[in-house]
Amino acid sequence: MAANVSTTDEQKDAIATTQLQTEVTNKPRNGADVLIQALHDQKVDIVFGYPGGAVLHVYDALYRNPIRHILTRHEQGAIHAAEGYARVLNKPGVVIATSGPGATNLVTGIADAMIDSIPLVVFTGQVATNVIGSDAFQEADIMGITTPITKHNYQVQDVNDIPRIVKEAFHIANTGRKGPVLIDFPKNISASVFDEALAESSREEELYLPGYQPNTKPNFLQIQKAIQAIGEAKQPLILADAGVLFADARQELSEFAEKYKLPVINTLLGLGSIHGQHELNFGMAGMHGAGVANDAIQKADLLINIGARFDDRLTGDTKLFAPNATIIHIDIDPAEIGKNIPTAIPIVADAKEALTALLKKDFEGPDTTDWLAYLYEKQHDTPYWYVEDEKEILPQQIIEMVHTITNGDAVVTTDVGQHQMWAAQYYKLNHDHQWVTSGGLGTMGFGFPAAIGAQFAKPDKKVITFCGDAGFQMTLQELALLNEFNLPVKVVIVNNGALGMVRQWQELFYDGRYSQSLMPVQPDFVKLAEAYGVKGYRINTLDEAHTILEEALNSDEPVVIDARVKQLENVYPMVPAGKSLDDIVGVKKF
Amino acid sequence: MKRVITVTVLNQSGVLNRVTGLLMKRQFNIESITVGHTEQANVSKMTFVVHVADETKLEQLVKQLSKQIDVLKVNDITEKSIVLRELALIKVVSPANLRHEMNSIVEPFRPQIIDTSKNVVTYQVVGQPDKIDAFIELIRPYGIKELTRTGVTASVRESQPIETPQLSILK
Numbered sequence A: 001m002a003a004n005v006s007t008t009d010e011q012k013d014a015i016a017t018t019q020l021q022t023e024v025t026n027k028p029r030n031g032a033d034v035l036i037q038a039l040h041d042q043k044v045d046i047v048f049g050y051p052g053g054a055v056l057h058v059y060d061a062l063y064r065n066p067i068r069h070i071l072t073r074h075e076q077g078a079i080h081a082a083e084g085y086a087r088v089l090n091k092p093g094v095v096i097a098t099s100g101p102g103a104t105n106l107v108t109g110i111a112d113a114m115i116d117s118i119p120l121v122v123f124t125g126q127v128a129t130n131v132i133g134s135d136a137f138q139e140a141d142i143m144g145i146t147t148p149i150t151k152h153n154y155q156v157q158d159v160n161d162i163p164r165i166v167k168e169a170f171h172i173a174n175t176g177r178k179g180p181v182l183i184d185f186p187k188n189i190s191a192s193v194f195d196e197a198l199a200e201s202s203r204e205e206e207l208y209l210p211g212y213q214p215n216t217k218p219n220f221l222q223i224q225k226a227i228q229a230i231g232e233a234k235q236p237l238i239l240a241d242a243g244v245l246f247a248d249a250r251q252e253l254s255e256f257a258e259k260y261k262l263p264v265i266n267t268l269l270g271l272g273s274i275h276g277q278h279e280l281n282f283g284m285a286g287m288h289g290a291g292v293a294n295d296a297i298q299k300a301d302l303l304i305n306i307g308a309r310f311d312d313r314l315t316g317d318t319k320l321f322a323p324n325a326t327i328i329h330i331d332i333d334p335a336e337i338g339k340n341i342p343t344a345i346p347i348v349a350d351a352k353e354a355l356t357a358l359l360k361k362d363f364e365g366p367d368t369t370d371w372l373a374y375l376y377e378k379q380h381d382t383p384y385w386y387v388e389d390e391k392e393i394l395p396q397q398i399i400e401m402v403h404t405i406t407n408g409d410a411v412v413t414t415d416v417g418q419h420q421m422w423a424a425q426y427y428k429l430n431h432d433h434q435w436v437t438s439g440g441l442g443t444m445g446f447g448f449p450a451a452i453g454a455q456f457a458k459p460d461k462k463v464i465t466f467c468g469d470a471g472f473q474m475t476l477q478e479l480a481l482l483n484e485f486n487l488p489v490k491v492v493i494v495n496n497g498a499l500g501m502v503r504q505w506q507e508l509f510y511d512g513r514y515s516q517s518l519m520p521v522q523p524d525f526v527k528l529a530e531a532y533g534v535k536g537y538r539i540n541t542l543d544e545a546h547t548i549l550e551e552a553l554n555s556d557e558p559v560v561i562d563a564r565v566k567q568l569e570n571v572y573p574m575v576p577a578g579k580s581l582d583d584i585v586g587v588k589k590f
Numbered sequence B: 001m002k003r004v005i006t007v008t009v010l011n012q013s014g015v016l017n018r019v020t021g022l023l024m025k026r027q028f029n030i031e032s033i034t035v036g037h038t039e040q041a042n043v044s045k046m047t048f049v050v051h052v053a054d055e056t057k058l059e060q061l062v063k064q065l066s067k068q069i070d071v072l073k074v075n076d077i078t079e080k081s082i083v084l085r086e087l088a089l090i091k092v093v094s095p096a097n098l099r100h101e102m103n104s105i106v107e108p109f110r111p112q113i114i115d116t117s118k119n120v121v122t123y124q125v126v127g128q129p130d131k132i133d134a135f136i137e138l139i140r141p142y143g144i145k146e147l148t149r150t151g152v153t154a155s156v157r158e159s160q161p162i163e164t165p166q167l168s169i170l171k
């Protein structure tokens, strides 16, 4: 009986723990606690980051009030993972890094997210406010550095501003034209005691951003004008870009195109805004786009641009772009309209709202029978092509096989280079939010960590990343995560032993002087994968390709596939930089 | 073409950097900038004189500025009826034997003498930039020791004629 009244060791431990916990919970909350709570309030379920001195309080708060945190092996890996996550879920990715080198390691990813409009909320530690400006240990002026590459940035000056700033940051990142928002967080602010009395009132506060009121509803008159122009057109063409994806307007786009029998083409980043094999889809336009898509632009008399920014990789020489077309431009960002191409009918709106407005009006559409007939013929005459090789695998064949094995259903991320263009050409996407690529910045090292983020976002989806042998080596340290979390990402290295895209330009424009573009010495990617505890495969022949891809892609485990492909293969068609789309070369077999 | 642009901003730290950085990044050529508080607490106004190549560039400038989160309003006031003012402080060599002559020739500009010493006098002139240019040319032969100009600030007149001709200095 005595045993029942006296306390056992276990009970003592339990009491001690409870006391500790009460002590902890009774401690007033500091800035770091408030920050982590603000992330919970935003329903953040995962953050990608890397700790360091200036964010120790933040990581301590994370320990008390956990949110799933993925410790990447480099901050660049963290931010590209957050981009991949954001891109497939169409909501902000969250990143934490320390001050100084932690923050500067994020810069490439921030610039990448800015130019491709990817919503991110990025937290950087900063030295204490009393030493900012004194070149303190690990101090970097990340506000100054990131001002031109963020949609907005904040440096927290008062602990009581944290809830408001975090709320604003998420709102700004994920509305209007999406983009990265950075919050710089001095260490002493993260340690300061928060005024709980203010907390209650600030939680209820409405957002007050008088200088930020993005317009999402289209102007009635402009819609009217668009309808008239579409009705009168003989050769109308829809150019659909990522604006359609960010607005989740794929359904509306297909309906609209089908209702009026309008042909659709995509930009590189707009892939997935219409089914890859839709009968009205004439493929990707631009520098390495389909012959038919580029020809359609040059022949169209009306170009309906939905959410594209008329980037130079799409337009070529802007003066010679779409010479016969009246331009309708639908964009959430008014600054994009008229920036590169004179626009007759500007519609500042969210793509979904604009398409819905257009769909609501039942109007007399154009007769596109002849136009479509012309395009089908052109499409039939100018498919993407390659010349099979007896001995070597062509990179295009690898992409085609992956497409076949995965039925076009996989989430596909790419790195930057030739393989990226082949992936865009040959992997026909069935869905939206399934394509993750670095378009505007062209960031090598993006593809693999982006796939990790995408896999965390969609654990049940097959995620494939096509990487170049060079680009993969820029962020391959993240292989550690595949093992640690048993993330079944499928890494397909399209290994041509070269900085292929650079080599191609040197072949075509520098008389084949391959200055620093061949990479004869490489790691053994299979052993490298194995060193990280990941299964590695090597493909040397077409026969191997079939069997190994079949096995590896259908496995539930992470895999790295080193596919050895022909080194001197070029991406065609190609519009040489700065030339007109009419100057496209390699539309047909040489 | 030369344009006068006013930008009303929330007075947050970093906003000046964001606005001027944007002009630099997009290769706009700034002739002058002035900044100061307005009648509203926490709101500042910047006045830019910029050179832009054409209408498209001008439209871009206004749109890119408007897009910034802390920018409340952007106005191109070039074509409006406006008051433009700039202040200059000009330190000139002025030996006693010439001082009287100098003071009388600058008289039409109604400058203020804000500092004098044995051989140097400092004039303060306020007016449109072209008036200040003229003043400087006039006084230059005497030997300018130091020159500071504030840059232009501007205010739109209350009553606007229906058709306002462009201000001569902006042509």
Ligand SMILES: Cc1ncc(C[n+]2csc(CCOP(=O)(O)OP(=O)(O)O)c2C)c(N)n1
Pocket (backbone or CB within 6 Å): A415, A416, A417, A418, A419, A420, A442, A443, A444, A445, A467, A468, A469, A470, A471, A472, A494, A496, A498, A499, A500, A501, A502
């Ligand atoms: C960070 C970075 N550095 C340099 C470049 C320039 N660049 C573009 S493609 C390319 C070659 C990429 O080689 P690889 O990753 O092997 O892909 P491949 O073109 O061979 O498919 C280079 C160096 C870039 N886009 N990004």
Ligand SMILES: [Mg+2]
Pocket (backbone or CB within 6 Å): A417, A468, A469, A470, A494, A495, A496, A497, A498, A499, A500
């Ligand atoms: Mg390569």
